[in-house]
Each structure stands twice: as structure tokens, then as C-alpha cells.
Amino acid sequence: MNTLLFSLLSGLVFGLGLIVSGMSNPAKVLGFLDLAGAWDPSLALVMGGAIGVALPAFWLARRRTTAILGEPMQLPAARRIDRRLLLGSLAFGAGWGIAGFCPGPALVSLLAGQPKAWIFVAAMLAGMAIFELLAWRKGRREAVPAA
Secondary structure, eight states: OHHHHHHHHHHHHHHHHHHHHTTTOHHHHHHHHOTTSSOOTHHHHHHHHHHHHHHHHHHHHHTOSBOTTSOBOOOOOOOOOOHHHHHHHHHHHHHHHHHSOOHHHHHHHHHTTOHHHHHHHHHHHHHHHHHHHHHHHHHHHHHSOOO
């Protein structure tokens, strides 16, 4: 029960932070990404603040085996930069640059009733489904021995 409660609280704080910082406003995000036009650097402060908060938290997390609520600590272990990571990053950046949303702000905007967020979230879910289908087909193909 505590895990669910803290998950909900963390999501609410994260969503509130996205709203207060302007990350859920596609126009502000696109203004930040438009380096050659009317560049709005204010989101750089948001990102710098996020890094400032995350660095000590990750430093502490790496020294623990369990989370504060007792769950096993699960941190990313992969360090390899491969084709999948690069293509995924490219798709993420392209989607962010075209729509002005990334997944977290899109979900916050969806709950706020922004129509563009509905389109973005639908496209995001379709992309996730296509990825899962391709991964399933690849795994199925690799599991079948060659004739």
C-alpha cells in the first residue's frame, strides 16, 4: 500500500513540476528547441535544476541495495551505445521536436484536456505497440530453428 501511495505522490509531484516549469506547454518546448529562431532558453534552467536534483539522488541510490520503502534497488546497468539506443533516441527527439511533447508532459497535458496531447499519446501508444509486435516477431523467428 505504501508503494502505491508513494508512486501516486511521486507522479503528482512530477506532473506538477512539469506544469509549473512549462514542460507541458508545447509552444514553450518548441521555442526552446528552435535554436535558429526565437530561442527561449528558460527550459535550460529547468533541465539544469533537474540534473542538480537527480545527481545526488542517483549517487545515493548507487550506494543502496534497497529503496527507502524496502523494494530492491533497480538502476539501469546497460552502458553500451548501440543502434537500438541511437534509433530510439532519434525517434524520441524527432517526436519531441515535431509535437513539443515528450511522454511525461503529454500525459499531464492529456489529463488537462489538450487536444494535441490526445493525438500525441495515441501515436506514442501505436509506436509502443509496433515496437512490441516487432520484438515479439523477432523473438519468435529466432526461437524457430532454421530448416
